Amino acid sequence: MAGLALVTGAAGGIGRAVCERLATDGFTVIGTDLDRAAAEAVIQGLPGAGHLAFALDVAEEEVVDTLIAEIEAEHGAIAVLVAAAGVLILDENGQRRPLTDTSLEEWNTTQTINSTGSFLLLRAFLQARSARRVEGARYIGFSSVAAQLGGYRSSSAYIASKSAVLGLIRAGAREGAALGVAVNGVAPGLIDAPMLRLSLDPAKDAEVAQSIPQGRIGTPQDVAGAVSFLAGADSDYITGSVIDVNGGYRMQ
Ligand SMILES: NC(=O)c1ccc[n+]([C@@H]2O[C@H](COP(=O)([O-])OP(=O)(O)OC[C@H]3O[C@@H](n4cnc5c(N)ncnc54)[C@H](O)[C@@H]3O)[C@@H](O)[C@H]2O)c1
Numbered sequence: 001m002a003g004l005a006l007v008t009g010a011a012g013g014i015g016r017a018v019c020e021r022l023a024t025d026g027f028t029v030i031g032t033d034l035d036r037a038a039a040e041a042v043i044q045g046l047p048g049a050g051h052l053a054f055a056l057d058v059a060e061e062e063v064v065d066t067l068i069a070e071i072e073a074e075h076g077a078i079a080v081l082v083a084a085a086g087v088l089i090l091d092e093n094g095q096r097r098p099l100t101d102t103s104l105e106e107w108n109t110t111q112t113i114n115s116t117g118s119f120l121l122l123r124a125f126l127q128a129r130s131a132r133r134v135e136g137a138r139y140i141g142f143s144s145v146a147a148q149l150g151g152y153r154s155s156s157a158y159i160a161s162k163s164a165v166l167g168l169i170r171a172g173a174r175e176g177a178a179l180g181v182a183v184n185g186v187a188p189g190l191i192d193a194p195m196l197r198l199s200l201d202p203a204k205d206a207e208v209a210q211s212i213p214q215g216r217i218g219t220p221q222d223v224a225g226a227v228s229f230l231a232g233a234d235s236d237y238i239t240g241s242v243i244d245v246n247g248g249y250r251m252q
Contacts, residue, residue: 002025002026002027002028002079003027003028003076003077003078003079003080003134003136004027004028004030004071004075004076004077004078004079004080005022005027005028005029005030005078005079005080005081005082005231006029006030006032006068006071006078006080006081006082007019007022007029007030007031007032007082007084008032008033008056008058008082008083008084008085008117008121009032009033009058009083009084009085009086009142010029010031010032010033010039010042010043010053010084011031011033011034011035011038011039011041011042012033012084012085012086012193012194012195013191013192013193013194013195013220014084014142014188014191014193014220014223014224015031015033015042015082015084015085016042016220017219017220017221017223017224018082018084018220018223018224018227019031019042019043019046019051020045020046020047020224021221021224021225021227021228022080022082022224022227022228022231023046023047023048023051024047025228025231025232026048027079027080027231028048028050028051028052029043029046029051029052030051030052030053030054030071030075030078031043031051031052031053031054032053032054032055032056032067032085033055033056033085034055034056034057035055036053036054036055039053039054039055040053052075054067054071058083058085058113058117058118058120058121059112059113059116059117059120061120064117064120064121064124065120065124068121068124068125068128069124069128072128072132077128077129077132077134078125078128078134078137079134079135079136079137079138080137080138080139080140080231081121081122081125081138081139081140082140082142082227082231083117083118083121083122083139083140083141083142084142085113085117085142086113086114086142086162086195087109087110087113087114087158088110088155088158088195088198088199089106089109089110089157089158090155090198090199094198094199095153095199096151096152096153096154096155096158096199097154097155097156097157098154098156099154099156102156102157106157107156107157107160109157110157110158110160110161111157111160111161111164113161114158114161114162114164114165115160115161115162115164115165115168118141118142118164118165118168119168121139122139122141122168122172122183125137125139125181126139126172126175126176126179126181129176129179129180129181130179133179133180134180135180136233136236137176137179137180137181137182138181138182138183138184138230138231138235139172139176139181139182139183139184140184140185140186140227140230140231141165141168141169141172141183141184141185141186142162142165142185142186142188143162143163143165143166143169143185143186143187143242144158144159144162144187144188145187145188145189145190145244145246145249145250146158146159146162147159147160147162147163147165147166147187148166148187148244148250149250162187165185166185166187166242169183169184169185169240169241169242170240173239173240173241174240176239177239182230182235182236182238182239183239183240184230184235184238184239184240184241184242184243185241185242185243186223186226186227186230186242186243186244186245187242187243187244187245187246188218188223188245188246189212189218189244189245189246189247189249189250190208190212190217190218190246190247190249191217191218191219191220191222191223191245192217192218192219192220193220196217205217211249212246212247212248212249213247213248213249214247214248215247216247217247218245218246218247222245223245225245226243226245229243230243
């Protein structure tokens with residue numbers, strides 16, 4: 001199965017790996033990020049031809065709706081939408097803020113990008129697939145083990161925003177089914193990508209790895225593999241699910 005796959009946060013550590021994997025799987029990838037040049041640099045390195053890059057701020061309602069409509073009109077129907085864009089806001093010392101020190105601004109910014117952004121993308125995608133049905137259509141959201149565990153050490157705004165994504169996936173799966181869209185997600189654990197490196201010094205990797213049953217920090221490719229499965233035909237009868245990609249760090 002192939003077709004158009006749109007990825008948000010394409011210039012990030014995991015977003016890049018997802019673009020690379022979906023291109024290898026045969027999808028025509030539309031890489032989007034805040035900075036078009038950064039998305040373009042990722043797209044340039046992908047195997048295959050016809051991939052595209054766009055600037056997209058997932059928190060901007062009109063921008064999301066307009067870009068999805070333009071892509072659908074000019075390039076065809078989007079088969080797979082991967083909502084990988086996200087932020088984790090830390091304090092000036094690179095630490096996760098306790099709830100008691102979290103400003104309303106940090107809270108709102110985090111919800112707007114991680115939670116509202118995921119909603120805006122899912123809404124636009126379901127509207128598009130309602131207008132034009134696509135065989136094997138998929139939405140893949142990004143939660144986090146932080147949402148499932150209540151975090152590593154605080155960062156309540158991030159934890160709450162990623163918890164909202166878990167609910168959005170379930171609600172979207174119910175409504176998406178009638179439109180032929182499977183709505184699933186991934187919940188990465190500790191993944192060696194820029195967001196983790198904001199607060200984890202590589203010198204501490206060996207110590208941290210001891211708390212992970214599989215004994216290592218994950219890679220962006222580990223997450224991209226799960227996204228590839230959810231994007232492809234082998235996940236045809238799966239919706240409303242979230243795949244843990246965490247080396248056993250949290251088990252249900
Ligand atoms: N790295 C981890 O350990 C980890 C763990 C759990 C979940 N996650 C989730 O995985 C996803 C990717 O994480 P990553 O580690 O690759 O992070 P990253 O910081 O490398 O990438 C995030 C990307 O999102 C983009 N972005 C930020 N705000 C945006 C906006 N408003 N609109 C569009 N793009 C925006 C950034 O420009 C960046 O390219 C995120 O949703 C993150 O919450 C990561």
